[in-house]
Amino acid sequence: MSSNSVSGKRELRPHVPRNFTRVIVICLVLLGLCAAASLVLGSRLVGIHELLDGLFRQDVDSYGANVVRKRISRTVFSLMCGGALGVSGALMQSVTRNPIADPSILGVNTGASLFVVCGIAFLNISTANEYIWLALAGAAITAVFVFGVGSVGRGGATPIKLVLAGAATTAALSSLVTAIMIPRSYVMDQFRFWQVGSVGSASWSAIATFVPFLIIGVLIAIITAPALNALALGDEVATGQGVRTGTLRLIAALAGVLLCGAATALAGPIGFIGLLSTHVIRLILGPDLRFVIPMSAISGAIILTISDILGRLLGSPGELEVGVVTAFIGAPILIILAMKSKVRSL
């Protein structure tokens, strides 16, 4: 790739960011390191032999090897979940043309968890398969509600109004979740993690349930990326370029809800991943969504996995749920973004 940008004679290739190859290599290496660290680090540190035994030698039955085996599903799930939340964040930011749209800020994953908690409390639901549908319904209804409330009045769905609507909805829905859980100790005991979000309890069957949603959601996101690029220039420019803006918004929002709802169904409401992952990528690669969307999946996976490792290290000998960690990292970043005048509208 040419790098003589200073002379201004760079070949006109507006389609690939200059540093793209470098960024993708660095991201993939980081992803691998994270996955390895997630297998090794935790309240019990495993050695290299135990790691290899756990990964490749099913016949070895040492404690260390078993710890590694238990951490494999957790790692796979946290990578997938982070990826889903990253792409979901990128989609919601594009659909609302709002840089601080994130499933957690818009209340979408709180809506999903309310539905799941209701299912557990009133319908005796207990498998990942059933959670997913409830979570998706909850996510979709909350998304429609928040966008509806945020669009009332002058100027349509402005960033500030959406965030306020999301915050109010989140507060109301989380108190409902609490109200349903507190008198029912069985719900509380079994699904404590719903309130904070955790990737620790993921089983392989839950992961298998998650995979189709992840694939469909990410595929839709990648396919709609060029049209979402047009939408980023405003509805009028997008219409002028031949985009059916209403249809596009609906499809992209559905994919966003699908990804976030499925992730929430299995992990509980994990916040800020969509926000963090996309902004890191935008900062490095610029605003082209054809790159931002897939790379947000990778950065989301990295950030969520690092957060999970941090939670395990900080909470040792027990663990701190990943939702707590991401909230601690994400909240200050959100404040910085809100203060930066440039990102008030995308």
Added chain:
Amino acid sequence: MKPTHIFQAEQVIAGHDHKTVIKGVSLVIPSNKISVIIGANGCGKSTLLKTLARLIKPASGTITLDGRSIGKIPPKQLARILGLLPQSPVVPEGISVADLVGRGRFPHQSWLSGWTKKDTEAVAEAMRIMDITELANHNIDELSGGQRQRVWIAMALAQQTDILFLDEPTTFLDITYQIEILDLLTDLNRKYGTTIVMVLHDINLSARYADHIFALYQGELLAEGEPSKVITSTLVKDIFGLDCTVIKDPVSGSPLVLPKGRHHVSGLND
């Protein structure tokens, strides 16, 4: 030269927020010419442009391109013939000039084909026409208002449409840049035959740069035709409610409107 198109509106009624703004307008856009829609604030000139450019769906009436209703032409196909630059497009943060101009290629690309040599050529040509080639790697945020507007027009040009709609392309620009933009658009029309339809605020610049004027008053087409025939003191009184004298512009030969206010009208005694 761009091909000739028949773009016409018949009995179009349109508006927004349950308010009728355009009250039955019929017109034919002169092909390969520069048309300017003029009128007072709130007369619906912007709404008319948006309706013609399919941003607003008319409540009734038909808008056709070469005999086909624009609502029935697949949007991407239509976008290869009819381009549009709205008044306030959104700038994605951190985008470079070349990237933004490249966004104009969207209607020509399919998901499978990706970026082609044709796209690169179209972007290079659009940047050359708008004289922004040296700015290619600059960030949009670094540019002046005039440069920025040239970048947006270049994006619309990269779309390579035969017809181009522009909503007040010179608003908020210094007079120097207004002239620069209008000169570049005229170049575009003269060299390539691009049909240009725009809304302009300044009646004298409209008279100078338009081949054809559409004068709008309260959502109806009051007059249309060559500036020298249409722009008269009577018309200005009718659409703007302003007393004036119209003389021949000593620079361009087009009509020049000299408003008569309550003050500074001593020259009338001469």
